[in-house]
Amino acid sequence: MTGTATAPAPLSATGVTTPTRAPVVTGLGVVAPTGIGTEEHWRSVLAGRSGIGPITLFDPSPYPVRLAGQVPGFSAKDRVPSRLIQQTDRWTHLGLAAAEAALADAGVVPAELSEYELAVVTASSSGGTEFGQHEMENLYQHAPDWVGAYQSIAWFYAATTGQISIRHGLRGPCGVLCTEQAGGLDALGQARRLIRTGAKLVMTGGTDASLCPYGLTAQLTTGHLTTVPDPARAYLPFDADASGYLPGEGGALLVVEDADAAEARGAARIWGRVLGYAAAFDPPPDSPRGPVLARTVRAALADAGLEPADVDVVFADALGVAEADRAEAAALTEVFGPRGVPVTAPKTLTGRLYGGGAALDAATALLALRDQTVPHTAGPTAPAPGYEIDLVLGEPRPAELRTALVVARGHGGFNAALLLGHRDN
Incomplete structure (x- = not known):
């Protein structure tokens, strides 16, 4: 008797079968x-x-x-x-x-x-x-x-x-x-x-x-x-x-x-898939280690099994404070290269929503993946000198979008990065 054997799905520590597909x-x-x-x-x-x-x-x-x-x-x-x-x-x-x-x-x-x-x-x-x-x-x-x-x-x-x-x-x-x-x-x-x-x-x-x-x-x-x-x-x-x-x-x-x-259960619609996630914490201001956002993004990419080139759009944290913006722009440039990926911050239309802000960014990213459109950042006219990011301004930008990265930073040093994929990923 011949055929192809299929390996069983792995078990978690609780003994429950661990899903092999992204949620x-x-x-x-x-x-x-x-x-x-x-x-x-x-x-x-x-x-x-x-x-x-x-x-x-x-x-x-x-x-x-x-x-x-x-x-x-x-x-x-x-x-x-x-x-x-x-x-x-x-x-x-x-x-x-x-x-x-x-x-x-x-x-x-x-x-x-x-x-x-x-x-x-x-x-x-x-x-x-x-x-x-x-x-x-x-x-x-x-x-x-x-x-x-x-x-x-x-x-x-x-x-x-x-x-x-x-x-x-x-x-x-x-x-x-x-x-x-x-x-x-x-x-x-x-x-x-x-x-x-x-x-x-x-x-x-x-x-x-x-x-x-x-x-x-x-x-x-x-x-x-x-x-x-x-x-x-x-x-x-x-x-x-x-x-x-x-x-x-x-x-x-x-x-x-x-x-x-x-x-x-016959779900009528799939908005997208949760591909990868990572979190980290910034060291104290006097630490020589510096901010950890770039490392957090890399960890999320590794978790998803993706490379920086696989990311099609970044939904930025965008604090609006010069020092924090400079650090975020530097982290994105470090990971993706100068102007390596479109960056957007629709939260200028809502303000920062604290516990609700990053969740709204995730929902907006899923809408962008659905409609293959990068929403623009309303308000800013141009990135400040030294910020080597491709900030989408003026109007939405049509694009082929398969993967979106959402980054967020919380007051006190919290950092998080989430990778979302198109429903067909």
Whole structure:
């Protein structure tokens, strides 16, 4: 008897068969300053339509920063059960809305699947800041018995993960990553780990909402927010006039699935594939080792089994602070060569969304792969002298896109890199 033997799939440390195919993204849910809904967000990005404007969620007049990216027309009562509105912060309201949209986009009915194989991992940076501020006001302006019982959970970083898990019956492994702007990529990296160890579906990504006096005051302590009053000239990463960044709220949730499980349930659409991921931490400022972003990108490429030449577009972190921009441009040049790959930063239209920022970049990268278009970076007019990067400016650039790299850095030294592939990769 003759034939070809097929080696069995390897086992993980838990004894579960380890998938040999890259996990797939089957659902996107976007709640961002550029619009509610994936396609509305994408239209805004391609048109360069900014979601940056005067802060209206509170009176910003006593503060040096009065601009931010706010989710337009978001009403929690239209998207979140009324009892949860009273128990949770706006950040969780945005997360619940994005998760609902992502599940609908994926065509997933959790009740029809094995509940303990469905996981939730989100990113959070600020937690329930606005809710916590109101409860502290009750405490200091009145008395302890004015503080509601829900303060104990609404502020907590894992509140969004928990509420998504409870609402949709996703009872597999759950967690939260708190690495500021890098968190969305770290959450996606953890989602891939969970799929490798037996999970079939992971709701992942992140949202944030820290646009309140308490939240803005905390952000001002970094010294990196811009005080430029012109929305069109405030957030200019890689530009000679870069003066810092603007804050924002919102983000994206993604449904990531085991590729075989997605096929078995008849997933209607594959947005793309999670090919590689790596994370690292910058040393202290006085260390001779310097930033680790280039090393992080190389580690993600190695994890994906790819070479720098395989990357077709980079979605940059783009802090908008000259020293940080210079370091990022140098890292990209070190890995890809001078002007070696198109670089873009659509976040100039939204501000930096902290726990939601990198997740939104990942969703935008998947849209770019779908439409074979590199979105432009609105605002900057040209890279500053010495930045040898191919920053896409002015208008979107048609291109053959198979692989996208998303990089993110969080305040305090967090670095993350994620490689996404076209659905046919």
